[in-house]
Amino acid sequence: MPHKSFTNGQLEKLTEAIVLSYQQDCGTNFIDTKNLPVREKVLSVLDALTELLFPGYTGKRTLTAENIRSVVQELLVMLRRELAEQIELALRYECRLAECSSSDCRTMAVKCTQRLLEEIPSIRKTLKTDIQAAFDGDPAAKSFEEIILSYPHIVAISIHRIAHQLYLMEIPLIPRLMSEYAHERTGIDIHPGACIGEYFFIDHGTGVVIGETSVIGNNVKIYQGVTLGAVSFPKDERGRLIRGKKRHPTLEDGVTVYAEATLLGDITIGKGAVIGGNVWIRESVPPGATVTVTKPDLLYITHGTKKGGDKRQAGQKSD
Numbered sequence: 001m002p003h004k005s006f007t008n009g010q011l012e013k014l015t016e017a018i019v020l021s022y023q024q025d026c027g028t029n030f031i032d033t034k035n036l037p038v039r040e041k042v043l044s045v046l047d048a049l050t051e052l053l054f055p056g057y058t059g060k061r062t063l064t065a066e067n068i069r070s071v072v073q074e075l076l077v078m079l080r081r082e083l084a085e086q087i088e089l090a091l092r093y094e095c096r097l098a099e100c101s102s103s104d105c106r107t108m109a110v111k112c113t114q115r116l117l118e119e120i121p122s123i124r125k126t127l128k129t130d131i132q133a134a135f136d137g138d139p140a141a142k143s144f145e146e147i148i149l150s151y152p153h154i155v156a157i158s159i160h161r162i163a164h165q166l167y168l169m170e171i172p173l174i175p176r177l178m179s180e181y182a183h184e185r186t187g188i189d190i191h192p193g194a195c196i197g198e199y200f201f202i203d204h205g206t207g208v209v210i211g212e213t214s215v216i217g218n219n220v221k222i223y224q225g226v227t228l229g230a231v232s233f234p235k236d237e238r239g240r241l242i243r244g245k246k247r248h249p250t251l252e253d254g255v256t257v258y259a260e261a262t263l264l265g266d267i268t269i270g271k272g273a274v275i276g277g278n279v280w281i282r283e284s285v286p287p288g289a290t291v292t293v294t295k296p297d298l299l300y301i302t303h304g305t306k307k308g309g310d311k312r313q314a315g316q317k318s319d
Contacts, residue, residue, distance in 0.1 A: 152186035163192035211248035
């Protein structure tokens with residue numbers, strides 16, 4: 001069929017309906033405002049921060065001993081300008097919601113940007129321990145370079161350690177935007193509020209969920225599909241969610257959590273404990289304990305040629 005364009009009446013009617021829907025919105029459009037961070041610019045900033053964390057690994061710039069200082073300075077100048085711009089927009093967004101007109105969002109944005117950039121050496125130091133944990137914890141890992149280039153764990157934890165710093169500064173929107181970008185890329189969902197210690201390793205990673213108030217100690221290893229979640233969401237007398245309370249697990253130093261385990265609520269998994277795969281835990285676990293599901297009663301069947309079809313292997317139970 002040939003394409004038919006709108007009639008003037010149809011176009012006017014549809015335009016009016018869409019514009020009217022904007023006027024009825026709350027929080028889903030920002031017409032006549034300039035106070036919302038731009039996702040693409042935030043992600044561009046994140047790429048530049050990644051270059052500072054892992055110089056030479058992105059391939060965007062050729063680095064040598066002679067030009068490394070000038071490249072770092074170029075990145076810092078760009079980040080101080082562009083990150084401050086996005087943080088300022090985020091702060092103005094919060095001021096709009098709070099009907100605040102007195103805050104100097106620009107000054108605060110510059111200070112927060114400076115604080116984050118000053119944390120880069122410390123973040124790099126911690127990330128080196130995460131890379132070491134991956135190398136020590138995965139016999140398939142051949143080198144640090146392989147881990148940095150290919151492991152989703154490193155993408156997720158690198159972005160988290162940046163987003164967490166912004167979260168601690170109480171910057172709205174941007175930390176969550178960063179963490180959801182990492183989730184999109186890796187399948188690993190770490191809320192920027194989660195506190196994660198050194199030598200952290202997520203093996204494989206797909207489907208891991210780490211909630212906002214989770215606390216993870218040093219030398220912790222978790223596998224794919226693990227959830228550190230909340231049991232329920234308490235509400236106040238008006239039925240609104242109570243925010244800011246501890247509602248996710250704490251994993252002390254040296255804990256290992258195997259695939260598909262679900263840990264819920266404000267519980268503590270004690271130092272050195274091992275949580276087996278596919279368990280469901282809503283109570284604290286003492287240090288050094290191992291928690292597993294009951295061993296299943298497996299049934300092995302061999303397919304023989306005798307009349308009557310299948311026969312059980314010797315020693316297997318039969319109901």
